[in-house]
Amino acid sequence: MFFMVSLAAVPWLVGKIPTYHFVDVSQDRGPGKLKKGSLAVRAVKNLGGLVLILAGIIMLFIPGQGLLTILVGVIFLEFPKKKRLILFLVGNKQIQQGLNWIRDKKKVPTLKFP
Numbered sequence: 001m002f003f004m005v006s007l008a009a010v011p012w013l014v015g016k017i018p019t020y021h022f023v024d025v026s027q028d029r030g031p032g033k034l035k036k037g038s039l040a041v042r043a044v045k046n047l048g049g050l051v052l053i054l055a056g057i058i059m060l061f062i063p064g065q066g067l068l069t070i071l072v073g074v075i076f077l078e079f080p081k082k083k084r085l086i087l088f089l090v091g092n093k094q095i096q097q098g099l100n101w102i103r104d105k106k107k108v109p110t111l112k113f114p
Contacts, residue, residue: 009052010065013072014099015106022090023112042078049076068098087114 018024052073059066071089074082089095090113100110 007064010069010072011102011106014068014102015108017075017099017111019109020112022086023114045076046078049073052076065098067092067095068102071095071099 050073053070054073055064056066056069056071056073058064059069067089071086074085074089090099096111096113103110
């Protein structure tokens with residue numbers, strides 16, 4: 001089930017990431033404050049991120065795109081030190097290549113990394 005959802009959702013979500021998203025994440029914008037917004041929307045977004053992270057962990061042991069699924073799940077979550085974790089994950093050349101391979105297949109401009 002997780003495998004099938006990931007095959008459909010992760011490439012679509014990777015295609016929706018803005019080209020300079022990870023460069024913008026690296027810029028310090030002051031103290032890490034949680035985003036404002038509807039509690040229901042934030043709860044659904046965090047729940048979706050958690051499901052993707054769990055699916056990614058499972059896919060580390062079965063065929064699938066585990067690390068990319070974990071990265072997309074982390075992007076959805078809201079927690080302190082999120083920027084540091086995202087920069088650590090996208091610092092991996094294999095993850096960068098995987099993200100840009102998916103974007104190439106979707107004919108979307110490649111992502112820029114710090």
